[in-house]
Amino acid sequence: MVGLAGWGGAQGDPVTAAAAPRDAARRRMADRVMTGLTAASTLVALVPLASVLLYVVVQGAGALNWDFFTQLPKPVGESGGGLANAIVGSLTLIALASCVGVPIGILGGLYLAELGDGPLGWWIRFTTDVLNGVPSIVVGVFVYTLMVVPMKRFSALAGGVALGIIMIPLVMRTTEELVRLVPASLREASLALGIPWWITAMRVALRTAAVGILTGVMLAVARIGGETAPLLFTAFNNQYWQTRLDQPIASLTVQLYNYAIAPYDDWHRQAWAAALVLMAMTLTLNMTARLVGGRRTGARP
Amino acid sequence: MLRSLNAGGRGGAFVPPAALVRRHRAWTDAAFRAALTAVALLVIVLVASMLVQLVIAAMPAIRRFGAAFLWTRRWDPVHDVFGAVTFAYGTVASSLLALLLAVPVSLGAAVYLAELAPPAVSTVLSFVIELLASIPSVILGLWGIFVMAPWLRRVVEPGLAAVFGWLPLFSGPAYGIGLLAGGMILAIMLLPIISSVSREVIRAVPQSQREAAYALGATRWEMIRRAVLPYGRTGLIGAVILGLGRALGETLAVTMVIGNRPQVSASLFQPAYTIAAALANEFSEASTDMYVSALIELATVLFVISLLVNAVARWLVWRVGAAPRGTL
Numbered sequence: 001m002v003g004l005a006g007w008g009g010a011q012g013d014p015v016t017a018a019a020a021p022r023d024a025a026r027r028r029m030a031d032r033v034m035t036g037l038t039a040a041s042t043l044v045a046l047v048p049l050a051s052v053l054l055y056v057v058v059q060g061a062g063a064l065n066w067d068f069f070t071q072l073p074k075p076v077g078e079s080g081g082g083l084a085n086a087i088v089g090s091l092t093l094i095a096l097a098s099c100v101g102v103p104i105g106i107l108g109g110l111y112l113a114e115l116g117d118g119p120l121g122w123w124i125r126f127t128t129d130v131l132n133g134v135p136s137i138v139v140g141v142f143v144y145t146l147m148v149v150p151m152k153r154f155s156a157l158a159g160g161v162a163l164g165i166i167m168i169p170l171v172m173r174t175t176e177e178l179v180r181l182v183p184a185s186l187r188e189a190s191l192a193l194g195i196p197w198w199i200t201a202m203r204v205a206l207r208t209a210a211v212g213i214l215t216g217v218m219l220a221v222a223r224i225g226g227e228t229a230p231l232l233f234t235a236f237n238n239q240y241w242q243t244r245l246d247q248p249i250a251s252l253t254v255q256l257y258n259y260a261i262a263p264y265d266d267w268h269r270q271a272w273a274a275a276l277v278l279m280a281m282t283l284t285l286n287m288t289a290r291l292v293g294g295r296r297t298g299a300r301p
Numbered sequence: 302m303l304r305s306l307n308a309g310g311r312g313g314a315f316v317p318p319a320a321l322v323r324r325h326r327a328w329t330d331a332a333f334r335a336a337l338t339a340v341a342l343l344v345i346v347l348v349a350s351m352l353v354q355l356v357i358a359a360m361p362a363i364r365r366f367g368a369a370f371l372w373t374r375r376w377d378p379v380h381d382v383f384g385a386v387t388f389a390y391g392t393v394a395s396s397l398l399a400l401l402l403a404v405p406v407s408l409g410a411a412v413y414l415a416e417l418a419p420p421a422v423s424t425v426l427s428f429v430i431e432l433l434a435s436i437p438s439v440i441l442g443l444w445g446i447f448v449m450a451p452w453l454r455r456v457v458e459p460g461l462a463a464v465f466g467w468l469p470l471f472s473g474p475a476y477g478i479g480l481l482a483g484g485m486i487l488a489i490m491l492l493p494i495i496s497s498v499s500r501e502v503i504r505a506v507p508q509s510q511r512e513a514a515y516a517l518g519a520t521r522w523e524m525i526r527r528a529v530l531p532y533g534r535t536g537l538i539g540a541v542i543l544g545l546g547r548a549l550g551e552t553l554a555v556t557m558v559i560g561n562r563p564q565v566s567a568s569l570f571q572p573a574y575t576i577a578a579a580l581a582n583e584f585s586e587a588s589t590d591m592y593v594s595a596l597i598e599l600a601t602v603l604f605v606i607s608l609l610v611n612a613v614a615r616w617l618v619w620r621v622g623a624a625p626r627g628t629l
Contacts, residue, residue, distance in 0.1 A: 041409025135550020226437025
């Protein structure tokens with residue numbers, strides 16, 4: 001990546017002497033105005049973020065209590081209750097999704113990094129990016145036709161598969177990038193010791209990139225943990241505890257959605273509480289992954 | 302990079318596992334290669350089967366309504382008459398409105414963060430703006446219902462009506478919930494995407510372009526406008542189209558604030574309905590097979606549009622070689 005240092009100091013105005021003074025003043029003014037405008041757009045971009053964070057924290061903190069984590073949802077009219085089953089449900093769905101998305105994503109990414117330089121690799125890379133762009137609700141419809149219709153019921157399994165499909169491209173592209181960063185000399189050293197290529201790929205290339213891949217998986221988990229659309233008609237929802245994976249299961253996001261669009265104040269409070277829990281989870285995962293993994297913005301190889 | 306070097310360079314990591322070497326046969330490599338290829342091919346199979354599966358499930362509706370589905374306005378589950386126009390309109394109108402609001406702000410922010418801000422400010426603010434991208438859609442929707450929509454109803458819409466009320470675009474009662482709210486919530490979701498991709502595109506512009514502009518006596522802004530932005534134009538357009546792709550398929554936040562009434566109205570204050578919102582609301586309650594099939598046909602339409610939009614965007618961004626990590 002091109003460094004930004006180096007030209008910052010060279011911004012003196014070499015033109016002033018040559019051009020008419022009035023023109024130079026006008027151009028300097030344009031420069032300042034545009035600098036101000038772009039800085040202002042950055043501020044404008046930050047306003048909604050600040051507002052969302054503020055409201056979720058303030059409203060959520062007011063509504064959050066111990067019951068939220070330990071109780072089942074109460075029917076309309078009864079106040080109190082919690083979303084314990086939805087929290088466990090969300091964790092279950094994330095675990096199921098990881099069973100689908102992580103192995104396929106990592107092995108697929110390893111393929112792209114190790115063998116993906118030909119035309120087939122190009123097509124797989126392209127399709128992966130396309131899959132990443134498929135609206136998550138369409139993934140939900142697809143899994144509905146694939147699993148819910150044949151099984152004749154909504155199920156945690158279907159929800160997990162839907163989220164897993166969304167995870168695949170995220171994990172795959174991270175894995176590819178990070179395995180590609182492993183220096184060739186490491187691979188060559190391993191091969192020179194007579195270690196077969198496949199063990200080199202798994203134990204040297206993949207293992208060296210493991211920390212980075214883990215942060216990529218965390219980011220993917222943060223993303224699917226906040227997904228609602230693909231769950232609406234796969235995992236559906238549930239007001240009770242559910243331990244069977246072939247039955248509908250509750251999730252924080254779907255429950256939040258249902259509470260938010262319902263006309264009851266008590267449910268709105270629960271929705272804000274759910275939002276706070278969900279956001280704390282998402283932001284923690286994101287910040288940990290980005291800070292620990294060094295995957296800060298712009299920190300490209 | 303450094304980390305991986307260190308990890309690999311730690312002494313003693315590569316004692317050759319003698320047993321493995323001895324037992325090694327060429328077929329293990331071949332088998333592993335085949336296995337990896339099979340897993341990777343799964344992605345192509347997945348996307349292809351998505352298309353096939355959706356089209357098959359939509360077949361009853363496709364047979365019944367034919368191409369007329371795309372220009373029929375009526376959406377009448379009771380009489381099993383289905384047309385996509387109102388939803389397609391809502392999807393396109395809300396996405397374009399979102400682009401209109403988000404593009405100037407995100408490009409401005411990208412220019413500021415990539416070229417003008419002090420490095421420390423740039424690092425921190427880029428990180429913070431990207432956090433916005435990680436906020437789940439449903440939380441933005443919640444905020445949209447209880448914070449943004451009332452603000453639109455009380456402040457923005459009466460204000461717009463007072464000044465531009467003579468335009469059909471800004472006429473009618475202020476509901477708060479409606480096309481304007483949908484476009485605005487989408488714009489908020491697009492901001493971090495468009496600005497981070499644009500930032501990467503701008504950073505990928507070669508240093509020589511900047512130096513050349515300075516050498517010709519350009520001010521900093523003239524350098525950006527005459528050298529950096531034209532050079533990165535393809536990638537910037539790609540960033541915007543990538544945002545469009547996201548906007549078209551975004552579901553929850555839009556569903557929660559757009560009003561969900563299948564109609565085509567000239568006014569931005571009126572409720573509308575998008576394809577994704579129709580799926581979210583009606584799919585699990587669809588009572589007849591034809592109803593389900595029509596909804597799946599809507600999903601297929603959305604799928605195909607987003608495939609095309611994404612393919613174009615990626616091609617454009619790839620061409621300038623600035624595909625940023627994580628954001629795509």
